[in-house]
Amino acid sequence: MGRSPSCPKEGLNKGAWTALEDKLLASYIKAHGEGKWSDLSRRAGLKRCGKSCRLRWLNYLRPDIKRGNISHDEEELIIRLHNLLGNRLLISLSPSFLQWESKLRGTEFLTAHCVMLCRWSLIAGRLPGRTDNEIKNYWNTVLRKRAKAQASIGTPPSKSTHKMLSTESGVCEPLRSPQATKAKIKVILTKATRSSSKVRIPTQLPAAQHTAKLRDGQLNSTNNNQEMSGDIATVEAHNGTQVLDSLYSDGGGSDLLNEQLKERDVEFEENPMQPLAFDEAMFKNWTVNPCDLNGNDAMDFDSLAFLLETDEHSF
DNA sequence: AACATTAGCAACCGCAACGAC
DNA sequence: CGTCGTTGCGGTTGCTAATGT
Incomplete structure (x- = not known):
């Protein structure tokens, strides 16, 4: 069974839009407005899927x-906003959970669960007339290259560049603070998730046999959400997004985070x-208050505005 | 001038959230 | 409450123009 595809493959045009198609779409939207894209494309006489029409319009x-x-x-x-909202959103999980997962992984000391989440749409929203696609392309072609080039020159990292940048391998190599160098750190990138920024935490420990398999390496446990059985607790973050700067950054307000984490994880x-x-007790702490988002770990955008003001953002 | 390589960008794809039913 | 269609998002792909050899 399954849902019928929203964009049927057959009978629809693909690829570059023609001037005629543009004209048809623009004039139809001018007359009737946006919305109901799949219906719109049909009524406008376009052999395009609704998604394609929406994208072309937007x-x-x-x-x-x-x-x-x-x-x-x-x-x-863009650079500032990317610093704030960009590719290295870290969700701080309960230390209990991290300890538990670290234990499963053997010697690895997992200090944070990293969720890849770059909010191109939010960034674009601050730039009138610019689209998320344009910002994303600009970042990927121009700014990322520039950042890479600067890194290869070997310039000492500034406060802002001394933050985690995603690597080609897909594994974040966080730059380490003195506290963090004590043990091996590996931060896991999960798949990008959508903007609602609900943090999903398993509320049950895995079954015993599952735990054993994880310890024995029979299961890849990089994504605990998918692979652990049990209910999921959902935590809605402030303002739609829970933004924590790199836990290992030395810059600006991240020190604040480091202090908080150091305090919690010191033992x-x-x-x-x-x-x-x-x-x-650990289990209770984890399940009842998985991320402590209302407590000290949480930072809202007001707090982060401080980061923007104090950050040197030199790429 | 011809071919190869690179850069930039438009469009596509898959996934997840949301809302109507 | 579950299903399904719609919408929105971000990563990726592929085309084309520009540049290099």
């Missing part, structure tokens, strides 16, 4: 689209290899 045909060179101011804003960090008893 990224190209919309009258308020500003096309052409990204100005210096815009570029600076474990001092002796990361010690046997970890996942006792009832």
